[in-house]
Structures are given as structure tokens and as C-alpha cells.
Amino acid sequence: MIRHDVNSRTTHRGPSVLGSLPDDTVVSSNSARCHRACTGEKSGRHLPSGRLPRTEGCAMSQGFAHEPVMLAEILEVFSGMPDGTFLDATLGGAGHAVAVLAAHANVTLLGIDQDDTALAAAASHLDAAGLGGRATLRRARFETVGQVVEGEGIGVVAGALFDLGVSSPQFDVAERGFSYRHDAPLDMRMDRSRGVTAADIVNSAAEEHLARIIATNSDERFAGRIARAIVANRPVRGTSHLAEIVTAAIPAATRRRGGHPAKRTFQALRIEVNQELEILPVALRAAIDVLAPGARLAVLSYHSGEDRIVKSVMREAETGGCTCRAGLPCGCGAVPTVRRVRTRREATPAETERNPRAASARLRAVEKLPTAVR
Ligand SMILES: C[S@@+](CC[C@H](N)C(=O)[O-])C[C@H]1O[C@@H](n2cnc3c(N)ncnc32)[C@H](O)[C@@H]1O
Incomplete structure (x- = not known):
């Protein structure tokens, strides 16, 4: 149960800079024109909690077609999130982020991705959903999440999500070189x-x-x-x-x-x-560190190597790194910082049928203990 409110903060406002993002650029995404064009509404407005914005018809958001995996389960994990900043460390096209913002009217977004194409698509999608004014997007690798959060003057976050791996568009654009389906140079860098x-x-x-x-x-x-x-x-x-x-x-x-x-x-x-397995434990420990007491971290992984790391880092935080023999009281002075959150671990058969990418997804989540001190 979440007990503590988390600092809320002012989001940046400014011009859309889609398509040209120098390193560590702050993108503010607030194009009301795009939102109106895509939804047919007269002006941008906040959506009632829990209702998803209508962006399916938006050409800009369709440019980055990626169906968010286990969305219902992710929304459930964050259902009790207090007001504050939601950190999406793998923003992609902002599929999860848009749904989380739509469900929590007083939550703002700090979205991170290392891929400039993803950031541009996310900015578009947030604009189209009328949520751009509540979003700050940063180009960064997620192992630097501690510095990014600190750089934004946030202190702690109200919730954090890692949806690992690549997005469907990264696979589908031939010249990225991720896929054996199209002939292209062998690139595969998420940050080109x-x-x-x-x-x-x-x-x-x-x-x-x-x-x-x-x-x-x-x-x-x-x-x-x-x-x-x-x-x-x-x-x-x-x-x-x-x-x-x-x-x-x-x-x-x-x-x-x-x-x-x-x-x-x-x-x-x-x-x-992309040094994915080396970076992951560093990033997850840093994310646990910036969680407010009672805030949750959810991680979606897509292969056994990733899931092993997620499980091990979460276990380490859950036990405080206790080295005492199982069944004996802890005498090594370890201090647990999180508790495990029970959640559905895999996508439903219906989702897997609709979105084959969900078949290998594994979801794990933890909640920062109210007593944990940063
Ligand atoms: C599966 S996609 C996320 C999709 C997103 N949840 C959505 O619903 O649209 C993963 C994203 O994480 C980004 N990513 C992967 N590793 C990263 C890293 N080390 N640092 C920052 N971003 C990373 C990728 O560029 C990609 O856009």
C-alpha cells in the first residue's frame, strides 16, 4: 500500500523538436493542433481517470506502431500510484506511458529512451493524446537514470517502468539492421x-x-x-x-x-x-534507489537471460543482500529495501494471440518499503 505522496514538479513547456534531438535533449511535447487533428476534439483536455485517449486514428502515432505489452497488468501494478512523477525508463512510442498518464490525472511523466526515433514518436503520441504538457522526455541510457532524475530536480519517483528490448518499429525499419526479414546493413544500435x-x-x-x-x-x-x-x-x-x-x-x-x-x-x-545484460543490473539498482517509499518498479523482460537478472536484482533488494542461512534469523545486518508485488507473470493467451511479441514477456514488480531510506 502506498502511503507517501511524492514531490510533483513543473513540466517543461516549449516547442516540439521532433526529429532532431541532440544528446540529452529535453523534449516538451504539447502540440494541441496534432491532438485535435487526431482525435477530432475541439481542444486539449485532461481525460477522466482510467479512460484511454483516442489516438488510434492518429497518423503520427501510427508511424510508430507498437502495441504495449501486458498493459492491463502494468496499469494494475500502478493502480495505487500517488501523485508525482512516473518514470518510464524505456519510453519507446509511449504506449504504456500514455495509458498510465491517462489513468492518473495528477501524475507527470519523465520518459527516457536512447533512441531518437522513439523519442520523436513518443512526443507525437503524447501530443496526440493531449498529454504532452505533462511529459518531459530525455534522451539517455537507462543506467544513468539516477543522474537523469537528479538533473530534473525530482528527488524520488512515484513509480518506474522498464519494458526491455527493442520496439516493433525498431525491428520493422529495415535500415536499423535488427531483423533477418529485410536486407540491410548490420547495425543493431539502439543509439545510432x-x-x-x-x-x-x-x-x-x-x-x-x-x-x-x-x-x-x-x-x-x-x-x-x-x-x-x-x-x-x-x-x-x-x-x-x-x-x-x-x-x-x-x-x-x-x-x-x-x-x-x-x-x-x-x-x-x-x-x-547494446550491452543489454551488462547495463541492466546497474539500471535496476539505480531505479530502486530513486523510488519513493511505497512506490513501485515494474519490469517486463523478453528472454531468460534478462529475466534472471531482473529476478536476482529484485531478490537482492528484497533480502538486503542477506547472506545468512535460509530459515535462520538474519545476523548479518542486511536491510531489505523492497517487497515483492504479486502480479500476473505472463501475458494472457488472448493477448499472445493478438500480439505474438507478448508471448515471451515476463513481468516482475517490487514496492519500496515505507521504512527504506534513500
Ligand atoms: C519495448 S520498447 C518500449 C515500448 C514502450 N513501452 C511502448 O509501450 O511504446 C523498449 C524501448 O527501450 C529503449 N531502450 C532499450 N534499452 C535502453 C537503454 N539501455 N537505455 C534507454 N533506452 C533503452 C529502446 O530504444 C526502445 O525504444
Whole structure:
């Protein structure tokens, strides 16, 4: 149960700067014109609590078509959220964020994403829903969440969400290089302004290193064979070439099972390029740290490696890192900072049928203890 109110703060207002976001840009999203065009309403207004804004017909929001996963369950986790700032650390197209703001009239949004295309789409979607004036968007990597929150002068947040991985549009835009479905350069960076690309890795990493990346990041049984085939076929020219190499490296009988044969290798490379598993524990600990007493953190993960990290960080906070033997009273002085929140762990069959991306989703949530001190 949430007992403490959290500081609310003034949101930034200013011109929309869609499409051109320098690092760490603050985007204020408040285009009433877009909202009216998309909803047919006469002027922007706050929506009654719990009702979703009508943006389905908005061309701007359709430009980033990503259905938010386990939305009903996320809204349930945050149903008792006090007034204050909701932190969406993986804003994407703001699908979850728009629904959370619509359900909580006195909550403002601090949205973070490292992808400038996602931030532009989120700004559009928030504008179209008439919620832009309550949103501050920041381009940042989520492991810096502590600094971002502090930089905004917020202190603590009323709730925080991580919806991990990539969004549907990142997969669907060929030139991002995430997908084996379209031929494109092997990029896979969510933040295209820095870092190594998937092409750099497949064309220069040692065979053993490649095999380790593929095995560790995707549990691929044939990682060794795939790494050998990649090295033998260098230079790898693009996504289609890589998909062909991987397919040919996998035994014919296995190729016909479990989706596209290159799916796991592409996932493994994406995780490596974006350092997803290294960053995650740092980010989650930082997010738990900025939760107000009674505030909740919800995390949606999409593969076992991610879920293991989420579970372990949450357990560490739940036990305070206690090292005493199970069943014995704690004598090591550990101080728990959160309690686990019971929630549905997986998407319903109906949602999975409608949105296949939801099939691998796992939801975990914790609540900061009222006694926890920052
Ligand atoms: C699954 S999408 C989120 C979709 C969003 N919940 C919605 O409903 O529209 C994940 C987003 O997180 C972003 N992301 C992934 N890793 C990140 C990181 N380390 N720092 C900041 N953003 C990240 C991606 O760029 C992507 O836009």
C-alpha cells in the first residue's frame, strides 16, 4: 500500500523538436493542433481517470506502431500510484506511458529512451493524446537514470517502468539492421550516435568470442558451428547474408523447428551491440534507489537471460543482500529495501494471440518499503 505522496514538479513547456534531438535533449511535447487533428476534439483536455485517449486514428502515432505489452497488468501494478512523477525508463512510442498518464490525472511523466526515433514518436503520441504538457522526455541510457532524475530536480519517483528490448518499429525499419526479414546493413544500435555495430562484431571478433556471445546471449545450441561459419564467410555483407550463413550452419532437421534459424543469433548480437545484460543490473539498482517509499518498479523482460537478472536484482533488494542461512534469523545486518508485488507473470493467451511479441514477456514488480531510506 502506498502511503507517501511524492514531490510533483513543473513540466517543461516549449516547442516540439521532433526529429532532431541532440544528446540529452529535453523534449516538451504539447502540440494541441496534432491532438485535435487526431482525435477530432475541439481542444486539449485532461481525460477522466482510467479512460484511454483516442489516438488510434492518429497518423503520427501510427508511424510508430507498437502495441504495449501486458498493459492491463502494468496499469494494475500502478493502480495505487500517488501523485508525482512516473518514470518510464524505456519510453519507446509511449504506449504504456500514455495509458498510465491517462489513468492518473495528477501524475507527470519523465520518459527516457536512447533512441531518437522513439523519442520523436513518443512526443507525437503524447501530443496526440493531449498529454504532452505533462511529459518531459530525455534522451539517455537507462543506467544513468539516477543522474537523469537528479538533473530534473525530482528527488524520488512515484513509480518506474522498464519494458526491455527493442520496439516493433525498431525491428520493422529495415535500415536499423535488427531483423533477418529485410536486407540491410548490420547495425543493431539502439543509439545510432555511438558504439560498435553488429557488422563490426561479426567481421572482426575472434571465433571463440563470437561463439561465446551467441551461446551466452541466446542459449543457441549451435553457437560454435555458427561462429565458425561466420568467420569462414567474412566479410559478412548484411542481414540477409548473415541469415543465410547461420541457416546453412544449423543442421537441416533443426532448421525446421522453433522459428527462423537465425532468430537467436540476431538476438545475441543485438544484446551484445547494446550491452543489454551488462547495463541492466546497474539500471535496476539505480531505479530502486530513486523510488519513493511505497512506490513501485515494474519490469517486463523478453528472454531468460534478462529475466534472471531482473529476478536476482529484485531478490537482492528484497533480502538486503542477506547472506545468512535460509530459515535462520538474519545476523548479518542486511536491510531489505523492497517487497515483492504479486502480479500476473505472463501475458494472457488472448493477448499472445493478438500480439505474438507478448508471448515471451515476463513481468516482475517490487514496492519500496515505507521504512527504506534513500
Ligand atoms: C519495448 S520498447 C518500449 C515500448 C514502450 N513501452 C511502448 O509501450 O511504446 C523498449 C524501448 O527501450 C529503449 N531502450 C532499450 N534499452 C535502453 C537503454 N539501455 N537505455 C534507454 N533506452 C533503452 C529502446 O530504444 C526502445 O525504444
